[in-house]
Amino acid sequence: MTTTEENVPEEEYVSAEEYARVRDDYWRVVQESEGFDLEDVSIPSYMCGTPILVMRTYQGDGRYADHDLVNGYCMAGLQRYNIIQGTNYQLSSLIKFNVTLNCVSSYYLTLLAQDPDVSPSVKTFQVRIDENSFGRLDFTCSVARIKEEAKGEGDSAKEPFVPHYHGGPEATVPFVGDLPPWPSDANLSDGKRFYMVNRSELEANDWILTYLVLVIYSHDKRILTRDRHYQSKLEIINVVIETRADDSEPSKERLKAKSAHVYITFKGLAEPHAPRQSFEVGLHVERRAIVRRVICESTGAMSLLGKLCGGTFTGKQRFVTRGSGEEAQSSKKARTRRRS
Template identity: 45%
Template sequence: MPTEDRVCFTGEEYARHVREYWRGVAESDGFDIEDIDSPVVLTGLLHYDCQKSGRRYPEPLLVKRYALLGLHRFNILQGTSFDLAALLKFNKTMNLTSSYYITLLAYDTLLQKTFQVRVDERKYRHLDLTVAIARPKKDQNEAAETTKEPFIPHFRCSAVSDGVFQGPLPDWPSDGAFHDDKSRFYVLEKSEWQATDWISLYLELLILTTDRGMFGIAQTGLPQVQILRVVIETKGENEDPPDKRLNARSAHVYITFKGLAKSPRLVEIGEHVERKAIIRRVIDDSGYLTLLGKFWSGKDTEQRSKTRQSGEKVESSEKRPRLG
């Protein structure tokens, strides 16, 4: 590049440019940034136009399911049934664990709206993420929605939970517990989980976030997994109607399935092997939806047992401090 065409910035000018860039990003909560000049902001948001680029953008399978997850959160809280019509665009941070700002079209019967969805990842190659925003986009004639908190491009937020729905995910319960403890567990009929789109969505998110391209799923597409059984654990009583338990804000979902030939978290290889997945959903009073999930192999319990035994040995071998 000729010297006369180069744009040079002093330290003060660069700092001012960065402040102006992030001020513009914050005004739209990270969604509409196309007209914001950012030639020198190396830590800004990456912008992708889904309509112009088709599927030629990073992780299209995952971005689509993040959009569906945002609509899922909106539907649970508002009692609606919006579904995805088209991805329009999205922005993402440059972190390994990224935040996604997705703009999409959704429809509910004959009604179509533009939505904005923000998803924050908390771990890489794990299902551990939070939907922080899921809302219809305001029209130009409508007053802009005021953001209560300062804009942070990427933060590892999490929905607030309590009881068994906080901390590490639980062990896989016994079959006896599934069927006998009806105050905790609800075993879905096949027709129920077949009619519940978010169950397969949760499982697909677990597969995609765990794989992250390691075994080619991102390139070749998701396998046609077959769900065999679904059990949901909630705070509700067994007298609660199924729809209330399925849409509970805090829930553990236990899924038995087959058809996944490869996964970096599982030792067995083969699509006919039955596998297990545990996924936690928490939606708190602020509206945050957090998903935490893992594949279950039974070795988790064995490892925790060894860890506890090792800890007990260390504790027993230590001398107790003298009193007085």
């Protein structure tokens, strides 16, 4: 028998009151954990298919989609912590993560990292990433902390929990608005604004490769279906850092500047993909990417915004940006049949 609104028995419906109760109970548990390390929390099977917003949990065993993206988010969170704290924690492994099921998602990552200069043992970290746009690198990292530190904050020190972080860190010119065009040779000769990263620094700062992979993968999440080994083919030719610091600052300080544009020239990407753009094909082609990093002085939130350069624009470009995230309320009965 075909199920329709007319022939579904009344007892098969989920009332608005029950829907609200299950939703509120679920998000109460999520709020208590701030979105991290959710254990044995779910909604009843008969509520599956309703417009209730839930998160999905994955273990860090690699059996999940967007592995390169998730790994990059972990490393970006650790970089935020390292810049602020003056440490050098490196990713050891991902334990698990929770993610909201949207076109632009929020990731709550639990991972292990180690800094040999601090301790020989690994530490458990919590990292929160909130995407701002679909189809390009654009996110905010509002949490990057050692898990033990979160326990000592106390309820009074915590902000009210919301599933999505709205907005980004405050910044000043030139680190606001759209990303800048690629600088001219004349501009690059200005040593007070631009610093050419040398080869030894490039090898010692693996976050630069992380930025490049995040730009490529954010633009093209199907790249692994065409080339599972694309990362091993990437070759960074040179990197220029634009900061507000003058040339009296040592290179180490400019590399970890809280506000910076990172200009990356590379090759080894056979066929770049980006919304409404076409690129010359070939591993030999030199390509360019720009990434902006901004870390807020007051909150510590870090944003990354990036793009591939050099493509031919093929039409009007649209990005899906995150809305308010507010869940629509309904006074009517949820028209979802129980699935027992």
